[in-house]
Every structure is written in structure tokens, then in C-alpha cells.
Amino acid sequence: MDTKTLMAALRGEFVEKPGDRLCAVHGGYTVRTFATDEGKYVGEFPAECPACKADAITAAERSLREAKLREDMQTADIPLAYLPCTFRNYLPTCPDAQAVLATVREYAKNFADHRKVARSMTLQGSPGTGKTHLGVALLKAVMWEGGSGRYSTMADMVQAIRSTWSRSSSDSEAAVIRRYTAVDLLVLDEVDAASSRSDNEVGLISNVIDQRSRNLRPTVISGNVTKAELLAAIGDRAADRMRDHGGLMVVMDWSSYRGVRKTA
Numbered sequence: 367m368d369t370k371t372l373m374a375a376l377r378g379e380f381v382e383k384p385g386d387r388l389c390a391v392h393g394g395y396t397v398r399t400f401a402t403d404e405g406k407y408v409g410e411f412p413a414e415c416p417a418c419k420a421d422a423i424t425a426a427e428r429s430l431r432e433a434k435l436r437e438d439m440q441t442a443d444i445p446l447a448y449l450p451c452t453f454r455n456y457l458p459t460c461p462d463a464q465a466v467l468a469t470v471r472e473y474a475k476n477f478a479d480h481r482k483v484a485r486s487m488t489l490q491g492s493p494g495t496g497k498t499h500l501g502v503a504l505l506k507a508v509m510w511e512g513g514s515g516r517y518s519t520m521a522d523m524v525q526a527i528r529s530t531w532s533r534s535s536s537d538s539e540a541a542v543i544r545r546y547t548a549v550d551l552l553v554l555d556e557v558d559a560a561s562s563r564s565d566n567e568v569g570l571i572s573n574v575i576d577q578r579s580r581n582l583r584p585t586v587i588s589g590n591v592t593k594a595e596l597l598a599a600i601g602d603r604a605a606d607r608m609r610d611h612g613g614l615m616v617v618m619d620w621s622s623y624r625g626v627r628k629t630a
């Protein structure tokens with residue numbers, strides 16, 4: 367039945383009778399059948415099993431959501447080696463690690479609330495303790511809930527912004543900065559000591575974090591430096607933002623998992 371005939375049928379221009387139909391998957395359902403005054407069959411409504419139709423919508427929604435997630439994952443720039451990282455495959459090796467996993471998981475679960483006040487988080491500690499693993503797991507969790515995210519090392523971000531200063535650059539500085547400020551969650555990894563960085567660069571980093579905070583977008587920074595160095599690397603203004611509204615300061619100082627994995 368084309369739309370025009372269907373509309374006419376629903377307006378009552380045909381003889382209507384209830385009919386029973388059987389769906390192989392969902393069982394019986396009722397339709398309205400329409401015929402002309404002469405008894406010529408015109409069609410019926412609904413034309414297909416309503417449950418099948420609902421399933422198709424769910425499937426379409428699911429594939430749309432998956433497509434969006436795939437796209438988000440691409441722009442999130444998660445390093446290939448860390449793509450499989452999740453909270454589930456993070457196996458705490460000591461009670462401290464157990465507690466940190468719980469903290470980061472909680473942060474992911476309540477991200478919407480943390481976002482309302484731009485409550486950020488720093489992950490600070492020794493090599494191989496899973497800072498990058500948990501940062502990526504968190505990003506994926508946020509994106510799974512429909513949020514947007516981006517991973518970058520601090521050096522890569524600085525480099526990406528600096529590269530726009532060259533005359534041959536096709537990207538504007540503002541456009542590149544927006545890549546880091548526009549996402550719901552930014553994970554800035556491998557923050558190193560500020561001594562290796564010019565004031566100009568520290569200002570740049572500080573500005574990104576501060577701007578994010580003003581737009582209620584939390585930032586996660588992580589690195590294998592002391593807490594003081596970590597905060598110095600991002601400048602005073604950003605350091606304040608990281609502490610605002612009970613910003614979380616997570617310490618990860620157990621021995622590296624890189625050795626554990628070889629024997630496990």
C-alpha cells in the first residue's frame with residue numbers, strides 16, 4: 367500500500383476489518399485490513415510485524431552508535447598498542463593498584479557529575495604502573511557513553527600547536543588548539559619536567575587546560591615525574607584548575623607491570 371492509499375484507508379475511505387497475522391519470530395499480531403466497497407483487497411496496516419520493525423530500529427540505532435564510536439575512536443588518537451586497554455583487563459598487582467583502579471573507574475562512572483564542575487585528575491607515578499593504560503580505558507569509557515575524547519602526549523600537543531606557527535602550515539593555531547579544547551575529556555600523557563620546555567610552551571599548555579576548565583571540560587594529565595614537577599610543567603593557572611573542585615591526585619608508585627607480564 368502506498369502512502370496515499372494508506373492515508374485514505376486510515377481516513378476511513380475503505381471497508382476496514384481486523385485480521386490476524388503470524389510472525390515467525392514474534393508470534394501473532396493484529397492488523398487492520400482494508401477493502402473497497404466491492405470487496406477488492408487494498409492492503410493492511412501495519413504492513414509488517416511491529417516487533418520486527420522495532421528490532422530493525424534498534425539495530426539501526428546500534429549500528430549508528432557503533433559508527434559514531436568508530437569515528438570518535440579515530441579522532442581520539444589513542445595509540446594503537448593501547449587500543450585494547452580497558453578497566454577489565456587492568457589487573458591490580460597490589461592493594462594500592464586496586465584502589466587506583468577503583469578511583470579511575472569511579473571517575474569514569476560519574477564523569478557526567480565531574481564534568482559539571484570540570485573536576486580533573488592527575489595520574490602521577492613510576493614507569494609501567496599503567497598510567498597510559500588507565501587513561502585510555504577512561505577515554506574509551508567516556509566515549510562509550512557518547513562523550514568525545516582525545517589522547518595526546520604533552521610533547522605531541524605542543525608540537526602540533528607549534529607547527530601552525532610556520533608560514534607553510536595549512537592549519538590555523540586556533541583550529542589546532544580547538545582539537546584539544548573541544549572534546550569532553552582530554553588525556554594529556556607523558557608530562558615531563560618543565561625544565562625542558564620554554565615559558566612560551568608552558569603558557570600554551572596552561573591555556574589549553576584553563577580554557578577547557580572554563581568550558582566545563584575536565585582534563586587528565588599523567589606522567590612519570592613528581593607531583594610538583596607535573597604541576598610545574600603545566601603552569602600555575604592550569605595547576606590551580608587541576609586542583610579545583612576536589613581534583614583527584616592519583617599516585618601510582620608500585621613496580622612496573624612490564625616485567626610482570628613477561629613471566630605471567
Ligand SMILES: Nc1ncnc2c1ncn2[C@@H]1O[C@H](COP(=O)(O)OP(=O)(O)OP(=O)(O)O)[C@@H](O)[C@H]1O
Pocket residue numbers: 451455456457458459463491492493494495496497498499500589590623624627
Ligand atoms: N595492572 C595491570 N594489568 C594489566 N596490564 C597492565 C597493568 N599495568 C600495566 N599494564 C600494561 O603494561 C604496559 C605498561 O603500562 P603503561 O604503559 O600503561 O604504563 P605507564 O605507567 O604509562 O608507564 P610510563 O611511565 O613508562 O609511560 C601496558 O601494556 C599496560 O597495558
Ligand SMILES: [Mg+2]
Pocket residue numbers: 497498499555556
Ligand atoms: Mg605511559
Ligand SMILES: [Zn+2]
Pocket residue numbers: 389390391392393415416417418419
Ligand atoms: Zn516479528
